[in-house]
Structures are given as structure tokens and as C-alpha cells.
Amino acid sequence: MTGAPNVLTDIRPCIKCGYNLLGLEISGKCPECATPVERSLRGDLLAYSDATYLRALLRGVTLIMAGILLVILNFVLGITLMALIGPGATILAGIIGMLASGVSIYGYYLYSSPDPGQLGNNRGEQPRQIVRIMLVVSVVAAITQFALMLIGNRGAGITMGAAAGIDWMQILASAIGGIAWIIQFFAVMLYTRWLAPRIPSERIFKRAKLLMWLGPLLCVFFLCFIAPLIAMIMYYNMFSWIRKDLIALIKGAEPPSIAAMQY
Numbered sequence: 001m002t003g004a005p006n007v008l009t010d011i012r013p014c015i016k017c018g019y020n021l022l023g024l025e026i027s028g029k030c031p032e033c034a035t036p037v038e039r040s041l042r043g044d045l046l047a048y049s050d051a052t053y054l055r056a057l058l059r060g061v062t063l064i065m066a067g068i069l070l071v072i073l074n075f076v077l078g079i080t081l082m083a084l085i086g087p088g089a090t091i092l093a094g095i096i097g098m099l100a101s102g103v104s105i106y107g108y109y110l111y112s113s114p115d116p117g118q119l120g121n122n123r124g125e126q127p128r129q130i131v132r133i134m135l136v137v138s139v140v141a142a143i144t145q146f147a148l149m150l151i152g153n154r155g156a157g158i159t160m161g162a163a164a165g166i167d168w169m170q171i172l173a174s175a176i177g178g179i180a181w182i183i184q185f186f187a188v189m190l191y192t193r194w195l196a197p198r199i200p201s202e203r204i205f206k207r208a209k210l211l212m213w214l215g216p217l218l219c220v221f222f223l224c225f226i227a228p229l230i231a232m233i234m235y236y237n238m239f240s241w242i243r244k245d246l247i248a249l250i251k252g253a254e255p256p257s258i259a260a261m262q263y
């Protein structure tokens, strides 16, 4: 101990307002916005985030992964049962499909939880909000489709004109749901690219960046089932990496060095 005051000797911006903290006491506060100086020195790492927030992200990621597995199971099971028991299989497929949607919608909802300790110029906030808005649109579209299906099935009492109207509304609802899902995919990728340096994980960042264009490209070849399956496995892998890192962070592991990483 030299007895010298514990002040910042290099140029460091305030994490909230960008004020230059050079020469200020580390135990002090930013003179512009009153954020503790120490908070700005710790940076944005998830290791310093609230454990409740991290557990919400972990639950979200786990449910997203369960949703992906259900979709794959449904696909494999659907083909097998279709061959064995015929059209009756579509009812079972419909039930598993609805379960998969419910699980993944709740998963993405938790994965896009706001961080109460998040400060500063937040690049992740916009994609995070878009994810949540698109979830609402998806749910409304799905409920509308389901309601229209019930009305349409009443059959006998419905005129030809009304039936055609219901058909068109169903097509519209399913189109809106599909568009919401596509927008949500890109928002989740942007949000994950923002989250990755906070973990910090270079491979998660690179995977999200890659899937942003490779995912849609692989899904264009949906008629050969292997390409979208590869996209889904790569997507699933990314979430399994996030899950592993979140578990380590919740257990209190030291964050790895970020010095060598490039984003």
C-alpha cells in the first residue's frame, strides 16, 4: 500500500453515459449520471448480472431446446405413423405440434427477459423487444387460426360464401404467423449476437452470425429434408452451448478472458 488515493489512471468511459472517468475515485460515482464508477469497470459480462435473470435465460434456453426436439420428433413420428395408421396420425401430429409451439413460445419469452442491471447504449434492447412483439403476433395468429378452424368445422349451418371467407381468413392468419416467425428468427439471432460477448463466448457469436444467412438458405431447400434438419441441429447446438455457459455462470465460474477474442 502506497497510500495513494485509489483513482482511475486510464481513460475509461462511464457504461451508462460515456463520461470519461479518468482521475475519479474507483469507489466514487459518475458526476454526470451517478452510476458507480466500479460498475463501469466491471463491464457488461453476464457474470455480474443478477442470478434471477440468468436463471430465467437458462429456463428459456432449455425450453427452446425442448421445442426443437419436439418438432424433430413430430416430423419423424408423423411420417412413421402416417405410413402405419394413415390420416388419423395428423391429429396426433397436431397435438405434438401445438405442444412444441407452446413450449418454444414460453422458451423465447424467457430467453428475451430484460436484464434489470443492464446499462448504457444497449444494442440488444431492440432485437429483444422485436422477439417479444413477434411472440405476441404468433400467439394471436395461432389462436385466430384455431378459432376459424372450429367455426369452419361446424359445416352444415354455414353458407358457401361464409365458408370461403373463413378459408381466406385462415390463409391470412397463417401467413401473418409465418412472417412473424421469420422476423422473430432474425431478431433472436441479433439478440444472441449481442448476448454472446456478455457470456463471453466467441463460438456462440460466430454461430449466430453464420445461422443468420445459412439458416434461411438451408430452409429454402425444404423439399430435401436433410438441409433444414442440418440447420435445426446447428441452431440446437448453439443453444446447447449457451445453456452450458449459463449453468457455469450460475454456479459462479470465473468468466474466461475476453482479451483474445474478436467480435
Ligand SMILES: [Zn+2]
Binding pocket: 014, 015, 016, 017, 018, 019, 030, 031, 032, 033, 034, 035
Ligand atoms: Zn455516467
